[in-house]
Each structure stands twice: as C-alpha cells, then as structure tokens.
Amino acid sequence: MTKRMLRFVANDREVGTEAWEGSPALDFIRRELGLTGTKEGCREGDCGACAVILGERLENGAVRYRAAPSCLLALGELDGRHLVTIEGLASGAEDGLTPVMLAFLAENASQCGFCSPGFIVSLTAWLLEGERLDEAGALTAVEGNLCRCTGYGSIRRAASRLLAEFPGLPADPLARIDALVAARVVPASLAAFARGKLLADDARVRPAAGETSLVIGGGTDFYVRNTDPEPRDGFFLAGSDPALRRMTRSGDGGLEVGAAVTIRDFFACPELLSLVPGIGRFEASFASILVRNRATLGGNIANASPVADMTSMLIALGARLGIARPGGDGPSREIPLESFFLGYKKLDLGPGEIIRTILIPPPCRPFRFNFEKAAKRASLDIAAVNTAVLLELDGNRVVRGRLSAGGVAATPLLLPKSSAFLAGRAVSAGTARDLAALAASEVETIGDVRGSAGYRRRVLERLVMAHFTTLFRDRVADGIAEDLAVRVSSSEEDRR
C-alpha cells in the first residue's frame, strides 16, 4: 500500500502520521493522540459526542473553523488543517475552564457528562462562526448533539448566558478569532494557525486523484456503512481537489456546483440564493449542522439514498450532472440527475468516473420552488417521504412544472406524469388535489422502519398539496381544507 505523510495541527502541536487516510479521525484522536475527551456515542453522526472543530485556510487565504463529527471524518481530511478538541479548548483557559464551560457549570448543564464535550465544541464553533448570535442560532448549533439527561433546558440557558456575554463579535474572521482568544473561549493556537504560524511550511501540493477505487465526499454516508474500513489503495477525498469545491455562474446564467461543495457552503452561496430565492429556508431540513458542515452535494447524490433530501430538491430544479474521470479537464458527459439512478443504489457511473459538477439551469420565466419533508423528528431525521416542486408560471397558470419525490421508490424520482400534468394548469385547490392524487398513483411505495407503504403514499399526497398551500396559501388553503374534511368522512363511510 502506498503511504503518505499526513501533517496537521492537533490543538497546539504539529502532528505527522502515516496512518491510512481513510480511517475515521475519531479513532486516531482517541487511540493515537490519546485525546479521550472526544467520545464515541453512535459512530454515525447522530449524537455529536465526537464533535471536534476543524480549521482550514481557504483558497482565498481566509481561515475558517467549523465543527464536525469526527466519527464520519476521514483522517486524511485533517491534512494541512487545525484539529481542535475539547482538551485544546480547555488548555486555553485559566483553570481549564472556558466561558462556554463556565456557562455549562453555572446552569448545571452537564449531568452524566458524556455528551458535554460535544456540546461545548458545538457552541464554541458557533461563537467562532459568529454569524447567528441569537437563541435560534444557538439551537441550530447544537441540533446535532444529543443529550439524554438534561432535556436541554439547562443547555439552552447556558447558551443564553453566552449570548449575554458575547452580544456581538467582529465580522472579520481574524479579528473574531483574536477576540475569542482574548476572552479565553479558544486557545491562542487558533490565532497562530490563522496567521500561518503553525504548519507554516505547509507547501505540499495535495495529490490529484490517480487511479481511484473509492471516492468519498464528506464521508457522512460512507462511514455510517463502513464503521471500521480496511486500508486500501485508490482512496480519494473529493474535497482535496479545490476545483471540486467551487461554485460558479455558468454561461447560461445557471450555477455550476463542484461535487465536493458542502451542503453548508451550497446554501450559503449568494449566487444560489439569487437564482432560487427562498431555497435557503430548506437548509435546516437537511441533517444537522455538524453533518451539513461535512456532507457534500456529490456525496449525497452518489450515495443514492432513495430519500436523499438534496437530490430531491435538485431533481425538481432540473439539475444535470457533469461526470468525468478524475483529474480530467472538465466534464466529459452530462446527464439529467434523475437518470443517474438506475436502480436501488445502482448508478450510471463507469469505472473510475466521478461526479464532477452539478449544473443547475436558470429558470426561463417567473417560478416558484418548494420542498417538503415528512419525518418522525423535525430535525436530523431521515425522511419517510420528501418532495420538491418547481413551477414556472405565467400569471395564475403553470407553464411547466417538475415534481420530484423521495422515499417512494428504489431511487429518487422525477414524477413524469405529474410533472406533465402541471403544464397549462391554473393554480388552484383543484389542481393541487388532482396533482396529489396523480402523484400518489404514480409511485410504488414499500414499507420500512421509517414508514409503512400506505403511510408513504398518503403522506406524499399530503405533501404535494402542501406545496400549494405553502406557495399559494391565499388561493388554495380554503379549498384544500374543505376537501380534507369531506375526504375523512367518506373514508369513514367506506369502512362501514
């Protein structure tokens, strides 16, 4: 096996290792670095006990720190970066207690304590990001962390204390890091790394992918299925190719998104928000902030989950995939996203090919876009069913529509009949109802742990109606409400 020296900063010291870059960072942190404050709770990114902060110097020279679940993080992702663990945070403070830790103590927010390091890491990353310093922002920051003891009341109160203590932080990243170092929220090593004083001689060129046999995006799906992967050659982290992390306006006014762009960066992209106004509100429906910081668009697509949220949205938006051999000069072929899925977890992807870009076309005329999801838990839960719709409008008339659905077949779907049905229809409760019925008839649902076949069909029908009540509330809500009342009583009749 070819070995490569990985170099990174672990808290305040530089570390080099020849360990396999595909092994989970969590194991390296706990076993090799001996930093056992980072806990293993579930090993699938659902509990946040293993959260760490990862700092990187971006292409534009800026530095950025974000929280990540280390159980789903490839060791190779640490290369050239700054890993900050709970021990690192403690080392920067007097008596080892940072303001975030003190807030936890003051509110008695640490009971059994197993989840506490993860929560403190997440809230520290929230301050480091410094953008949403309000109660909702704090809640989002910890949405990927589970606590089974407190019921979250004391954790919320601890966050409120932090808000009072840090009502605002400098917008400039360097100034913000300095302010947080001064306040002992983070250790001085962050300021040093940000200024290139740690890992200063890091002039290495990241390897372009040679022969790849295993390409991963963020790893957030890969490590769920491969908890202890065996070392192998041909492992390629898509994010190590800077080109795959870029988002650019395409010639036709659409958007070209690199496959390794994270969900977080995607939703923060100003070009996207101007291309598809309002799409930002659907970010929260995708996993948790910890996972969004790592998961990539390409990975979400290639994992081919029938119920992938991003895929469902992108299909409705008419996205196409640019597929190339790694290291090649641009896409060699383009296909519509929905035709990429040949069967359950079967992809239209040849040996050595990788998804390079996701192309989102510009809509031709005024349009509305919506995404709906039904899951047991409102956040960080995999959907039973999801659906997205794009409606190109001429006044009150739909000119062209695309309706997608996930969780209702072996692959994410574009519903062709339903989409065709939309052309020329008026926006009305009747259209919503008929479309919903058609969509439900167009799918073959199966039951699993997330929902029975019958439920999936029924909830798809409801979510399709919800597209209309969300987008055109005034025009359709009353009609749909009446319709629901009638239908319940008739299904009662049926049974008697």
Added chain:
Amino acid sequence: MKTIPEAALNVMGRTAYIDDLPEPRNLLHSAVKLSGSARGRMTRIDAARALALHPSVRVITWKDIPGENQLGFTVADEPLLPEREWEYWGQPLVLCLAETKGLARRAAELVVVEGDALAPTFDPREAAAKGDFILPPRTQRSGDPAAAFARAAYVVSGRADSGGQEHVYLETQGAIAEPRDGDRIFIISGTQGPAVVQRAAARVLGLPMNKVEVETRRLGGGFGGKEDQATTWGCLAALGARLSGRPVKLCLDRKTDMRATGKRHPYSSDWKIAADAEGRLLAFEADYYQNSGCSCDLSAAIISRTLFHAVGAYRIPNVRVTGFLCRTNLPSFTAFRGFGAPQGIFVMEAALDALARRMGIDPVELRRRNLLEEGDITHYGMPMTRVRARESFDSLLEKTRWRELRAEVDSFNASHALEKRGLAVVPNCFGVSFTKLQMNQGGALVHVYQDGSVLVSTGAIEMGQQVSRKIARVTACTLGIPIERVAIERTTTLTVANTVPTAASTGSDINGMAALAACEEIRGRLVRRAAELVGGPAAGLSIEDGRVVRGREDTGLSWDDLVLKTYESRVDLSAHGFYATPGLFYDMEAEKGSPFAYHVYGAALVEVRLDVLRGLYAVERALIVHDVGRSLDRAVDLGQIEGAFAQGLGWALLEELAFGADGRLLSDTLSTYKLPDAHFLPARLEVEMMRETDNPRAVLNSKAIGEPPLVYGIAGYFALLDALRSARPDGPGMYDLPLTPEKALDYLTGDRPEYGREKAAKGDTPC
C-alpha cells in the same frame, strides 16, 4: 461563581468513562457473536474460521463457564451464554477475545452457530393465549367492581397500547475485568448495581463473593438500562479474564448495544371504567399484558409497580387490575425510568379520556373531580397521607388560566382548518420505594481524615442524576462543615457491601440516609470530645459551618482542630452507616399493604400544534408543577424534572421501537431510533416547584426526583390527541403510544379503523 468539581471535569473532557481508561499493557479486547434469528435450537458452534484469523483469537462458549451458567436471581431463566436455545434476535451466543477490537469483532462475525429454527412468539396477547407466562398473573382488588359497573350511569371500555423505549444512555454498556492475586477478579463495570454484578460473576466463575471486586466510578447515563442488564457484560469480561489470565475489555458499539439489551416493556392492555351521573369514578378494571421478552429480568417488580400505579392520582373505590408477564422472543425488557408506572398511568389516562368524551365533558374537569384526597385508601390498601394531588392540580390550572386558555385554543381551532392546537393536563402521584421490599436498604462508609477532609462511600452510582452532590450536601449538613470539605468516592464492593442498585428513584433517599447515620455517629464522638476541650456538657454543643458552637456562640474551636485532637485521643473517625426504609410492609397473598415510604405529586400541562395537512406536529409549551418536598438541591432537581419530562415526551410522541415480522430489531441505530433533540423540546418549558413542605419519610425532608416527572410526558400524548380530534371531531379514541406522525396522519385520513371498535362486539360501550 462556584464550580462543581465533578461537572467541571465533565465539561473539560477529563471525566474518564470505561472506554477512556488507560488500557493495561496486555489487555485483550472482546466482542460477542449475536444470534441472527429470533428462536432456535443450537446444533453446532464452528469456531474454525474465527480461530484461523489470528493467533490471539480465542472463542469462548457456555462450555467454558467454570461455575453456574445463570444470571437470573428472581427466575433462573437467563444463562450468560445459551446452552441449547437462543431466544431472541441479537442474543449474545459466544464471546471472542483478540489483541485488537477490530480482530475481536471480525472473529465474532466468523463464528458460525448452527441450529434448528423454532417458532417464535412476539405478541404478548398471543403468549397469554398460550398461557406462556414467566410467573403467574397477579391481581389487586378493592371493593366490588362487578356491582359498581352494574349500577353505573356510564361504563366505557377499550384497549390501550404503549411501545417500548430504548434507553440510549450516551455511554454504551461496557466492562473491564482483570485477574488479580491468584484467583481474585477485579471488574470495572458500567452498572447501576455493582453488588449484582459481583454476585452474578461469582456465581458464573464459581468463586465466593469475597474473591470478586466490582468498581463503578460513574456511568454516562443509565436510566434503568444498566440496573440488571449491565451484568451480562461484566460477567463476560470476567469470564474472558478468568480464562485467558489477562485483562479483558468489552465495550459495546451502539448497534450491538441496541440489539442485545432490553428496553422499556411494551404493554397491551384492556380497560373498563365506570362513573356515576355526576362523573364520580366508581370502578376500574384492567388487564395488562406486559411484553416481558425472553426472560424474567426485572419484569416481576415492574408489573407490580404497574399495578400499584393503575389508578394514577385518582380515587376509585372499586378496582380489579391484573398483570400478566408474557414471555416472547424479544430481548428481555427491563427497567427504564418509571419502571412500569408510566405504562399503567397511560392506561388510566386513556380510560379517563374516553370516559370524558362519552360524557361530553372536559377531560380536565373529569380528572379534577376525581383526584385523591387526604386519608383515601388505595386499592392496595395504603392509607394516603400528606396528599398533594389537588394542590398541585389546582395550582397548575391557576397558573395556566385554564378556562381562558381552553377557550382561546377552541376559538383558534374554530377559525383554523389546516392548523390545530391541542391541550392536556395530567396529574401525578408516584410511589417511592423499591416494590421489592428487601431492596429498601443501603450502606455508607464515612471517613474523616486528620486534616478534616471527609470521604464518603455509598452504594449510590453517579450516572448523571447528581446523587453525589446530594450525598455531599447531606454529609456537609450533618457534620456542620462546608460542602467543599466532602468528597464522594467511587462505588466499590470493597467499601460498602451488599448494596442495592441505584434505582427506583431511591438513590439519594437510601444512600443519603445511610451516610447521615454514619455522620451522626461520627458527629456524636466529635461533640463528646469537643465538650472535653471547651468544657461544659456535650448537650447544647454543635458544629456549624466548620466551627464548634454552643447555641449561637462560637467556642473558639474549629472543625479542623477538633478533628485532629479527636484523632490524637485515639477515637475512631470512621463509621459505617446503614439504613432500611422503615414502615414498609406488603402481604403478597392478600395483595395489600403499604409498599411505599411516601408519594410524589404534581401536574403538567402540555400544548401541541398540529399541522393538519401533513400530520406533523410540534410541542409548543409545557408547564410542570412538581412536589420536591424540601429540595436538597434545586438545580439538580430541575435537571431531573426537565430530563425526565423529555424522556416521557419522547416515549409518548417520538421514540418507536420497530421489530420486523421475524423479530429483528429494525430501529437499531440512532438514525432509525429517534429521541428528543434540542428542537423537539418546547421553547416554553416552565417548571414550578411547589411550596416546600416537610417529608419526614426521606432524608432531610427531601423527595425522590428521578422517575416521577417522566409521567408528565403522557400529557403530550393527550394534547396531540386533543388537536387531532379538533381536526376530526368524529374520530374515535386512539390509545396507541407513541403517537408518531404516521399514526397522526392515519388518524386524520381515517385509515386506522382498529381502535375503539373491536370491543363493541362484546356488548360493552366502545370508547
């Protein structure tokens, strides 16, 4: 700001849980092979491929057990490793040892266990129909239910189901065992009951208990899941260590933990309730089909708590309740915070809900009319004293401005077709003490060192309920010193023997009392010595805040000096304290007695918002009024109330154990088993502790706090049901917890016909 040392280590990431401990140099890792079907008769174990994997691999089967292959103490139905049959999907069959965790896991995968399939049972009613009970059914009765039903103005009956619940302690189960000094074994176990592990390991290894030491420093959560079910892992590690002569570590990954270990018992119950024309409850009957799983474990004690809590916080003169322990081919269901009481209370609240609907009155009014009163005698014959049911309920209604709130919500619902709000109020009356009488005992060992610092060891396990903080407070209070002078030692079988598990909310009651007894003993000796030193009689001397005082006057003698001088005069500065909860008795034949030291009261309001179109919902608000006696630590009690409520709410609305038709656990990861996250809890969560009153039956007038507040989660169920009915006024009663989005939508679309109809055939009035 005062910091708490234990919690300070937590937030710095310096608290060491089992998997964080430094590993001994020659440690062997281990993994278990789990069964791959629900029931089978073993014909062959083939370890060849596993052994070929690596020279360090060792495969251990039941044949290697030197002592008795049995963990069950109530019923001998729980072999450590099965000899003939496996009884559920995910049962540990074989233990593999190897140099690394990865090797041990791969070895376990390579072991082949062959067997003949046997027909499994999963449904408790099916087991009951076959008479397959773990122990005979138990019935409690009072009055004459048959006569009361015959003369009642209203009689309603129906069915109620509640699902199991996975503990999801964040630290999974684990243990490390080390051979020591010849034939001794030392076990670090993640257990709520070190003495249970000690007794079981001694039995399995064929050793006397004085050769087995068990230590538990702390748990990353327990919630009942490590009361009995940590024993398997402690014993397996000990078995591996015994056989290999090397330290052995066994820490489960999440999926193995979820598959192999027991959870809260699912129940399926039939109930029947009667009231007079004014809505006074006359009679209640219920049959509880407890899904006990494949072995007894704690099921017998759990069904007894269900029966004791069958009528909740209400007075009902005529009662007949029967509990069936139904054997099924599922993991052995076990203790989980509430221990059968929430299951029973849910049935009662379902019956009241249905009755209120039948009578056409506000369920809150019906509940209020029938609350327990001072001097009432329960159906199991216990006279109720210091009852605070009405006080808590009325206080809650007043704080919520109930009438106005109900009217506001009704008017909102009348004007909103696609969105509905729902409300419910549920009272609480929770009995404290182990229902198994012999378990109500505890010990403590207190050392005062020459420098005046104090070390306390008890049987209490620190698992996030912060019992250490409470015991430290009891110690400081009793000795008259600042709490900073007190340290709480880890729990080991060396310092305090024959301890009971930290469970049944009694951790601080029992261990706090034992510590108090030891402290009083030491304080007596110190005060006698103080009298010699300062002159005058010992009577009237006391120690306060580290000073020896007479009345309010400082004698000039400090705690530190007193301790040193007492030591120098050759007086013992250590004491062992013991406590056995007084006044408890229960006649198992008559099913009558006073099994509880006291009861805890309270009430909760929950408000839910329902999205009628999508069948999705959010808990918007909760208000809890709760009885803490005189709280030992209000911050700790608040954490326990909020935390228990969150678990109750999860059980009621979200957490769903899913088993396949073949008995395989489908919800075996945290991506398929969802528990409350920070978004799930209502933004408006208010907890009001009731006016503090004395509770002479517990330490320093406090009250137990761990389990009772879990009951409030049940209000979440009925709040959502209330909203669902606003959307569909003709809908039937539906008592099938948890009320997930799928069930909610099915209710809204009329696709759940089964509830409330099946009973009609028997001639009772359906709910």
